[in-house]
Amino acid sequence: MSPTKPYQPFLLRLLHGVNGLLAIAAWVTGYLVYDSWDGRWGRLGLTTDNRALIDIHGTFAFxxxxxxxxxxxxxxxxxRSRLVRADSWQHLTRVGKPVWWYALHRLANTAALCALGLSVISGKFQSEEWLPQGEFNHLWYFVHxxxxxxxxxxxxxxVLLGVKVGGVPLLLSMWETRYRPEESPALWKDKILVWLRKS
Ligand code: HEM
Ligand code: HEM
Structure with missing residues (x-):
């Protein structure tokens, strides 16, 4: 592996990858639910009143x-080092400088996390009965x-700021499947035991 090629910890790739794929699945099926039952802001009209879609969405989302x-x-x-920190706001005033792009990138990572948090939390307040019963005006549904x-x-x-800051190699590094021997899942049990003993 070339020394300049970015490398991401295996656990991060695993959690980020599964989280990202499930988030995209929830996002797509969420749209299909909206398209089938609601369509207040426009619709593609792919299906109408499809109950199975709500269950499929609920399964991915669960x-x-x-x-x-x-x-x-x-x-x-x-x-933590990839999320916003106290001095990010100061760096955001240095428009166009490299430090500005890095601060923006951290902000974008944090924004992705918060946006998904809002979707997941508001999702927990949904009822699978609302749409079939014609109830389209619950506050939590609107938030969702x-x-x-x-x-x-x-x-x-x-993704755009990831490309700007680290180029395509950074994006690919997040979806790489190989890992270093010291990160092998076979060692996780021992590592967790050591961590538990220490804390
Ligand atoms: C941003 C993408 C979305 C995410 C991440 C997401 C996430 C979630 C989550 C976490 C739940 C709770 C599931 C559970 O614990 O049982 C949920 C439920 C639900 N969501 Fe979404 N959602 C998204 C978009 C949408 C959209 C656009 C709609 C369209 C109307 C929608 C409709 C629903 C409904 C009806 C439920 C209740 C389903 C059930 O309880 O089985 N979601 N969603
Ligand atoms: C819902 C979807 C996603 C969420 C919530 C999300 C969130 C995050 C977060 C919070 C981090 C920083 C992780 C840390 O603190 O260690 C991160 C890193 C990263 N993500 Fe995502 N991500 C999503 C989807 C994607 C997608 C689709 C791509 C690429 C196509 C991507 C590419 C990356 C890259 C390259 C990094 C490493 C950035 C760095 O070195 O700072 N992410 N993501």
């Missing part, structure tokens, strides 16, 4: 909830719909 919690814990503990729009913008920003 799995996402648990992975998301793991990913948030990882990001706040081990991945807006979170869908915010997540789209946040992921676009996250």
């Amino acid at each position: 799995g996402l909830f648990f992975v998301f919690i793991g990913f948030v814990i990882y990001s706040l503990k081990a991945g 719909l807006v979170a869908w729009c915010i997540l789209l913008a946040a992921i676009a920003l996250h």
Whole structure:
């Protein structure tokens, strides 16, 4: 491996990858639910009143909830250096300088995390009965719909700034499947035991 090629910790790739794929699945199926039952802001008209879509969305979203919690814990503990920090706001005043792009990138990582948090939390307040019963005006349903729009913008920003700061090699490094021997899942049990003993 070339020394300049970015490398991401295996646990980060695993959590980020599963979280990202489930988030995208929830986002797509969420749109299909909206398209089938609601369509207040426009619709493609792919299906009408399809009950199965709500269950499919609920299944992806249910799995996402648990992975998301793991990913948030990882990001706040081990991945803190890639999220906003106190001096990011100061760096944001130095428009156009490299430090400005790095601060923006951290902000975009944090925004993606927060936007998904809003989608997942508002999702927990949904009832699978609302749409079939014609109830389209619950506050939490509205928040859930807006979170869908915010997540789209946040992921676009996250990926675009990733390309700007680290180029395509950075993006690919996040989806690389090989890992270093010392990161092998076979060692996780021992590492967790050592960590538990220490804390
Ligand atoms: C940003 C993408 C979205 C994410 C991450 C997301 C996430 C979630 C989560 C975590 C739940 C709770 C699932 C559970 O614990 O049982 C949920 C439920 C639900 N969501 Fe979404 N959602 C998204 C978009 C949408 C959209 C656009 C709609 C369209 C109307 C929608 C409709 C629903 C409904 C009806 C439920 C209740 C389903 C059930 O309880 O089985 N979601 N969503
Ligand atoms: C819902 C989807 C996503 C969320 C919530 C999300 C969130 C995050 C977060 C919070 C980090 C920082 C991790 C840490 O603190 O250690 C991160 C890093 C990263 N993400 Fe995502 N991400 C998503 C999707 C994607 C997608 C689709 C791509 C690429 C196509 C991507 C590419 C990257 C890259 C390259 C990094 C490393 C950035 C760095 O070195 O600072 N992410 N992501």
